[in-house]
Amino acid sequence: MNTQATPSPQFYLTAPATCPYLPNQMERKVFTHLVGPRASEMNDLLTQGGFRRSQNIAYRPACENCRACVSVRILTEQFQPTKSMRRVLSINRDVVATVHAAEPSTEQFSLFRRYLDHRHQSGGMSDMSALDYAIMVEDTHVNTRIIEYRVREPGSGIDSSKRGELLAVALSDVMSDGLSMVYSFFNPDLEKRSLGTFMIMDHITRTRALGLPHVYLGYWVDGSEKMGYKTRYHPQEHLTPRGWEVYTPSGEAGDKV
Structure with a gap:
């Protein structure tokens, strides 16, 4: 034994x-x-x-x-998009998402650098090289996937070699109870598309299709403006000292789950 x-x-x-x-x-x-x-x-x-x-x-x-810093996860089965979120889905109806193994590409890194230079010039990732990006994607021992979001090209459904412009990328972990969005980035010039919102809603749809209950968004930081978007997706749970609890917009937790 x-x-x-x-x-x-x-x-x-x-x-x-x-x-x-x-x-x-x-x-x-x-x-x-x-x-x-x-x-x-x-x-x-x-x-x-x-x-x-x-x-x-x-x-x-x-x-x-x-x-x-508070951990946030969306309850996918109960989620209902707002009017503005439905508008984002409509605007991006020409976008096709494709799931790949966790492998970096030059095209991804080019978009990644464009995103950092526009959104995070002074952040901790601002000086990342192509090698740094490759390590961020590849250095995983868990079930990790890259999702590429591209403009649908005419005839792309028949000829898979036709690939439209790369608009956004999400690095996500597939877990036993849902998807965890590790990192995502997008073309910062396409503000009207609200690609960040679109990717989160796509993850909700994918998680629901897998029959899993949660999309993990990472940390919401109360008082940090750039983290405020994470509380827009309801219902969601926050991890408190009492466990995961349903969050209400008033800032008070609801019933413990």
Whole structure:
């Protein structure tokens, strides 16, 4: 009989650093490595416990004086798009989404750099090279996919070699209870398309088709304007000290689930 204990993940704590979301705050993170045959299982459990994945690392905030970062997940079966969201779907009815293995391309990186240079010039990812991007996509031991969003070309349904302009890209993990949006980016010049909103709604549709209940959006940071969009998709749950609870726009949690 094999009595060898299953190795448990080792957790580490980062040194304090300047918070990228809130002024006059310092951040710390607790993290572990997602490697080996149990990586997907651990990614599921840790994501459900408020962690996020970056390459082969799972992390969550462990700040000493702040609890503003809150894990958010959309309840896909009950989700109903707003009027403005339905308008986004209509505007993007000419967009085709294709799922690929987690493999980078020059075309993706070109769009990625365009997005960073327009949206995140001073962010922590602003100086990422093509190699850095490739590592971000490929360095995964879990079930990760790249979704490319392109303009539908005439005849593309017959001839798969016809590929329209690449508008947006999502890097997502397929988990036992849904999809986790690890990172996404899009053409910043196409503001009227609201491609960020479109990708989230596409993930809701895909998750619902898989018969799974959740789309994980990462952290909502109360007080950070650039994170405000994450609370637009209802119903959604926030991870609180009491567990996952339905969030209401008033800022109060609803019934515990």
